[in-house]
Amino acid sequence: MTAAVGTGGVAPWVLLALFMVPLIGSLLVWILPRSADDVHAGLARNVTIGLLAITAALATTLWFMVPSGTATFDVPWIEDFGARFQLAATGLSLPLVLLTAFLMLLSVIATDRESVTLRAASYYAQILLLTAGILGIFLAADLLVFYLCWELMLVPLYLLIGVWGTGKGPAAGTTFFIYTMVGSLLMLVAIVTVASAAGGTTFDVLREMAANRPLPVTTQLFCFGAFASAFLVKSALIPFHTWLPDAQSEGPPLAAVALGIKVGTYGLLVIAYPLFPTAALHPTTRLVLATLGVIAVLYGSLVALAQPDFRRVISYASIAHLGFVVLGISAFTPESLNGAMLVMLNAGITTGGMFLALGFLKKRVGDDRFHALGGLARQMPMLGAVVVLFALANAGLPGTNGFVGEFLVLIGSFSRFPMLVLCATISVILAAAYLLWSVQRMLFGPSAETAGNVTDLTRSEAAVMGCFVVAIIGLGLAPSPVLNRMNESVTSLANRVTLSSLMTPTAAVDAEVQP
């Protein structure tokens, strides 16, 4: 390996370590001595927490190390396909990297030792592999690396949901796997097409192609469609959403948290838009995406009203959040894009916190459907308080993190899609309705007889919840550090995409590219 592995001093090595620590760690944990007793399960859990803590520390280091601009790690990989092993941190990926690292760390701390008795080492290895996959998606600066990580996160999630989920886990896991694979494979066709046209798969080469010799419009539309199908299936946009509630409620809480990290919309904004600017900013594409987004917002909110348990309510709420993200991206104004990025980040935090809190509850009461619950706030004041806070953040109450992002999306998109935005605004009322109603049925009112003597949060559970509370209120009151960091990258991405879409291939260029 030569000295020239990237830009930014030690930052490249931090980047590499960020990806490699969980990846190699998963192998390490997997080959830990196995036995049925608790000692080894505890060992696997502690090692995993240690590794994830290192990952989170590395992510934090990177955040402060790369105050502006980007850092890249770059070594040759498969010359014949023009692929290089390239990782990069930008203002768009850093917040999400930080989110992922901390969410995974907190989820493992929240998973207590006793709850995983079945093949514990393997369970924790899957978690580390999943972390590596998600981090890889955000860090990748090469389309092939991106694709590998994109698929890499599928297997551990499938196993987590299937093996360590409820009785319906295997079915939910398989549905999730096949659903997402349809989209991914279509994307693969598009990737091969683009890579052949550009002569490589690194983002630099692709960017150069998008800027200087854009693909013909029909090819762009086909490829954008293929990419969008992969990204929108993975982020569960209506009508590709049916797998999500099952996967989130049948799997362990941790899988639900990981599914709440919006890798799909990140890919849409950071990969599909710059690659196919003309297709992405095509009026029809924008209208279709914006309409789908608003439908997702409304449909998700309405269906959330009719769910039998809180986890499914939150699943549908996250579908509604996703609608906001897609609306913001398709409007493509600086405010709406910043808003979309913030919603991605915040939805990850609030949804993640909520799923962990509901996981704590589920562990205590067994049956966590609404009709079996009631009056829990009396017995569990701490849990009750955080659930109320998460619900309010989910509903986008001002002062919580949920407010800023949705507000930016709505004002940013209004100029372009006034009617659609007006429709989307209704969802704010709906969100308040389904969340408050759920909270009321679960926490207040008469106690259900099944919930006999449940105990409140333990100290470590309370600590985990505390982190989420701090993040929610902190980002709600002072979003500017994150927003500033994103803003620069968002603006430059928006400019680049707009510029490339303007220098659209004429018929002459069309003929030249595809004789």
Add this chain to the structure above:
Amino acid sequence: MNGLRAASLDLGTLLLPEIMLSVGAMFVLLYGVFAPEGVVSTRRAHLLAIVVTLATAAAAAMLANQAAPLGAASGPLAWDGFRWASVAVILLGVLGSLVMAMEYNEGAALSAPEPPALVLFSATGMLLLVGSRDLMLIFLGIELMSLAIYVLTGLDRSRAGSAEAALKYFLLGAFSTGFLLYGMALVYGATGTTNLTQMAAVIESRTLGTDPLLVGGLALLFVGFSFKVAAVPFHMWTPDVYEGAPTPYTAFMAAGVKTAAFAAFARLLLDGLGPAYASWHYAAWVLAAVTMVVGNVLALAQQNVKRMLAYSSIAHAGYLLVAITSRSADGVASLVFYSLAYTLATIGSYCVLSIVSGGIEKRTRLTDLAGLARTRPALATAMAVFMLSLLGFPVAGGMGFFAKWYILRAALNSPTPQIKLAVIFVLASVVSAGYYLGVITTMFMKPPADDALPSRGVDARLTGGVVAVAAVLLLFLGVYPSPAVRWARASTMPMSPARAVAAPTPMQALAPVNSQPMLP
């Protein structure tokens, strides 16, 4: 005939691997005559065959680095990267099946020293097939390969299924040979030569691309080869034969026959009949599409893993046909690359089956794999890798992903881009996720049956070794495929240009036909 005489000068060098294998096979047979009956002799005969295979592989590796001998350029035997790469893949499959057979045959009480000799004879046919550039040699290779396999299929006389499979395979195989032979005769009639190089030149110069005699011959050749590679609608025999044959020989068939037949098919279509591309392109396209879709859809319904893998191998024939249809150097390279990935995953998965079933053929149902992750975690993980590799899943499936990537690349970059075929290809792959994942779900998420894993499971150390090697190779090449990609790229073969449908322009008529030098 001119080519034959010229090549006869160096026939010994040209045919060295084939000679080594067949002489080795005779030694194994002789050993069988003098050795006492029993398990020990069976084991020794297998070991002898393994040594012969290794020696042949070493010889082939040496030859691959040498310059082509006199007469190789246009003679009946090819001397190019494609031949040596195919030989390597085939010998890999032979090695895996021999090791598997050694331990399986002890368990299944098929104790006899002759089967390894039959495997070697069949392998001789395969090697001949991938090296031949003459219709007559192709026919010879196919027959040599098939006859030995018919016997291997029916080796387990105690089982009706095995005998049924052998009879079915033999009758249908003989029938398809008829098509093949008739097709060859018609092509010979149209072009007046059996040598592929001369054939391409004749088709090119006389613009025979749409000649009815040639097209008729092509159609019959397609039928014959489709049968051998198990392409729909000539696949009917595959599930029964794969299920009935003893597991190691199923693996041998699935890996070896497919690689060899595809190599010959590719050489025939791309070299000899390349100028008639427009006449066979559509047929190959439809064959590929139908084979991928039907193979994958039928595999979904299977309850027996061997049968499921049989349908999956049909689907893979469809994928390989995509590589041929794209008709480019990339396509040939992707064919070789895919064959390697497919051979590793196939041999590996049949090894796992052989261990799990412990030589009892009834125990190859999907339910017999239930809970394998709990009883044999390493074996289950390896099986998961093989399944994901066949599915073409990245990282966890290893090299399988890059194999699919390579074929997609070849299809989309082909002189006539195959976008529709590429989309069918990936959608068919999605269907295949249904049954490959089914295996993983069963292994990892279902409780083991009470009588799971009979006692013999632990003895199959060497088979387990094959599983480990295959899994590690697949995973390594899935993260760092460059060595395999370079190797596949080097395995080129001469391809004749395709433009004989329309009357050649004066410029084309002047251009030298098929005169590019052979790569060493």
